[in-house]
Amino acid sequence: MSQKQSRWLLGELPTLLNEGVIDGGAADRLRQHYESAAGKSRNWALTVFGILGGTLVGLGIILLLAHNWADLSRAARTVLAFSPLAASLILTGWILRSGKDSAAWREGGGAFWMLSIGAAIALVAQTYHIPGDAGRFALTWMLLSLPVIYLLNATGPALAYLAGMTFWAVDAQEGGGHALLFWPLAALILPHIVTAARENAYASRPVVLFWGIALALCVAIGVTLEKVLPGLWIIVYGSLFAGLYLAGEFWFGDAPSFWQKPFQVVGSIGGMVLAFMLTYEWPWEEIGWHYYRHGAAYHGFAASLDYALAAALPVTAIALLVSAVRRGKPHALFLGALPILAVLGYALVAQTNQETGALALFNLYVFIVGIGQLVRGFRSRNIGTVNAGLLIVFALILLRFFDEDLGFVFRGVVFVLLGAAFLVVNLVLARRKGATS
Amino acid sequence: MKTKWIWILFLAVAAIQLAVPASMILKREHALDHGTVFKFRTAPVDPYDAFRGRYVALSLEARSAPVELDQDFEHNEKVYALLAEDAEGFAYFSGVRRQCPAAEPYLRTRLNYVSGTNASLRQPFDRFYMDENEAPAAERAYWQNSARSNQNAYVQVRIEKGFCVIEDLYVGETPIREYLAQNPSPRPR
Numbered sequence A: 001m002s003q004k005q006s007r008w009l010l011g012e013l014p015t016l017l018n019e020g021v022i023d024g025g026a027a028d029r030l031r032q033h034y035e036s037a038a039g040k041s042r043n044w045a046l047t048v049f050g051i052l053g054g055t056l057v058g059l060g061i062i063l064l065l066a067h068n069w070a071d072l073s074r075a076a077r078t079v080l081a082f083s084p085l086a087a088s089l090i091l092t093g094w095i096l097r098s099g100k101d102s103a104a105w106r107e108g109g110g111a112f113w114m115l116s117i118g119a120a121i122a123l124v125a126q127t128y129h130i131p132g133d134a135g136r137f138a139l140t141w142m143l144l145s146l147p148v149i150y151l152l153n154a155t156g157p158a159l160a161y162l163a164g165m166t167f168w169a170v171d172a173q174e175g176g177g178h179a180l181l182f183w184p185l186a187a188l189i190l191p192h193i194v195t196a197a198r199e200n201a202y203a204s205r206p207v208v209l210f211w212g213i214a215l216a217l218c219v220a221i222g223v224t225l226e227k228v229l230p231g232l233w234i235i236v237y238g239s240l241f242a243g244l245y246l247a248g249e250f251w252f253g254d255a256p257s258f259w260q261k262p263f264q265v266v267g268s269i270g271g272m273v274l275a276f277m278l279t280y281e282w283p284w285e286e287i288g289w290h291y292y293r294h295g296a297a298y299h300g301f302a303a304s305l306d307y308a309l310a311a312a313l314p315v316t317a318i319a320l321l322v323s324a325v326r327r328g329k330p331h332a333l334f335l336g337a338l339p340i341l342a343v344l345g346y347a348l349v350a351q352t353n354q355e356t357g358a359l360a361l362f363n364l365y366v367f368i369v370g371i372g373q374l375v376r377g378f379r380s381r382n383i384g385t386v387n388a389g390l391l392i393v394f395a396l397i398l399l400r401f402f403d404e405d406l407g408f409v410f411r412g413v414v415f416v417l418l419g420a421a422f423l424v425v426n427l428v429l430a431r432r433k434g435a436t437s
Numbered sequence B: 001m002k003t004k005w006i007w008i009l010f011l012a013v014a015a016i017q018l019a020v021p022a023s024m025i026l027k028r029e030h031a032l033d034h035g036t037v038f039k040f041r042t043a044p045v046d047p048y049d050a051f052r053g054r055y056v057a058l059s060l061e062a063r064s065a066p067v068e069l070d071q072d073f074e075h076n077e078k079v080y081a082l083l084a085e086d087a088e089g090f091a092y093f094s095g096v097r098r099q100c101p102a103a104e105p106y107l108r109t110r111l112n113y114v115s116g117t118n119a120s121l122r123q124p125f126d127r128f129y130m131d132e133n134e135a136p137a138a139e140r141a142y143w144q145n146s147a148r149s150n151q152n153a154y155v156q157v158r159i160e161k162g163f164c165v166i167e168d169l170y171v172g173e174t175p176i177r178e179y180l181a182q183n184p185s186p187r188p189r
Helices: A003-018 A024-066 A074-098 A103-127 A134-151 A155-174 A182-187 A190-199 A204-224 A232-252 A262-277 A300-326 A332-352 A356-380 A383-401 A408-436 B002-034 B134-148 B176-182
Strands: B036-045 B053-060 B064-066 B078-085 B091-097 B106-115 B118-121 B127-129 B153-160 B163-171
Touching: A003 A024, A024 A074, A024 A103, A074 A103, A074 B002, A103 A134, A103 A155, A103 B002, A134 A155, A134 A190, A134 B002, A155 A182, A155 A190, A155 A204, A182 A204, A190 A204, A204 A232, A204 A262, A204 A300, A232 A262, A232 A300, A232 A332, A262 A332, A262 A356, A262 A383, A300 A332, A332 A356, A356 A383, A383 A408, B002 B153, B002 B163, B036 B091, B036 B163, B053 B134, B078 B118, B091 B106, B091 B118, B134 B163, B134 B176, B163 B176
Parallel strands: B064 B091
Antiparallel strands: B036 B053, B036 B153, B053 B127, B064 B118, B078 B091, B078 B106, B106 B118, B153 B163
């Protein structure tokens, strides 16, 4: 219930009481319940402003230090480097001691603490002209910041930690190294997520964390793949998106709003974007036994992650799909079919060395998903689903209309035949409707 | 009981968070006090780092060292680069070793690649942080100066047991900040 509605209800109570609709006890209980709901939203605002305050002060200090006050001695700069960190430690000590454990204090203090750690290392690096290695800077900063999450039970630093580690993984992989350590390091925030989600998995805190995880997974899987077998990413990403969607439906299926379904949203948008990409030739052309990375940038043991993901992700996604269909959710098949088709397409291209089969498969798949969403939307009178289906079908039609790889005659014939099929179906439906009415 | 553990944890975390930057500082102060001075010819340009501020990127003239053909070095391998000085007193790399040299001065770094008998080394120092207004001026000063005479900017470092800390950046024989004070706001080229 929104705050406006709560206020309206609270305003109605005296009338309801006077007219004898409810008794005094019920009125008190209602008042207590809805006043605490209003209080909750006030707390939420305090938390957001706390985070904003802590972040702005921390970032401001970093900018001030970045100016580089060259006239200061090294000793003075050392004092400067340590003072924000010391201040945040004192603030944290005070929060722990005074028991001011409201989210506003914890989150605001956490944001400031985390930034003051970064400021301290950055100023030392500046004073001593330490070589620029952004990845290592991020790794040191994030590892030192990890305890902030747990000591203050703060979610903002947990998200920042996830982002920082993802940044490090990208940097490590780009520099010719490998980022396998990302997985155990990222897993260090799992206890925080479990604690946050235990009470209510649809509350703001766990939902924000879930969005962070869903997005970080999409980036990190691609980054940490050793990319030994070209094209293996098709299977890995196909299974990842389907798996995200299905896992979301499995554990958070009754989420009341779009915003509370991070796994479903990321999974279905990512899955559809991938499916559209796979209607082009270029992803399939790379399949074969040609190595992307070689020499010192090739890490054989890191490639075992590729194989493990390529095996485990499709199996997990398919297991989730089977369970969804058994629980009477056949629409899970739309996205759940993606990993199966990815494996099929991969095998087809690897065997025949021809992309045509895989292309036809994915064009058909995207078309069926679009039409399927349309039909499902019409049946359930859900305008959102209808629009999603329309978007998919029209995008496919437009992309194929401008696709220069296909001949004009071929495109023309297929378009006319498909159009005719739609008109015939419409005619049949209209006749049937006319007959029943 | 639980509160007690939280406090112990908090104090341990605070100690580590203070110790990491402190150890970074101490290691470098020690090298500045006890290290040997070397001068490397360099060309400075002016990029930007949102966290650490403006700096002058240093592009060293000495970036490679001779190696024997049969030594199989790998990309990114940790090596000891032997240091020598030319007739004008500027440092260059005279060789690459896998083991730590006993007597000769050296620098710890990594190997980029080997082509023939020439090993390209990772630059052990690549930036000199400056005031946000001074860094672009420093780059202009360098280019103006290098147009007049030969390339004559160099960075002075102190090296102790292969670990290197920058002391100052010089244009001509003048530290860069003094040089900028003497030649205020050179016009952009």
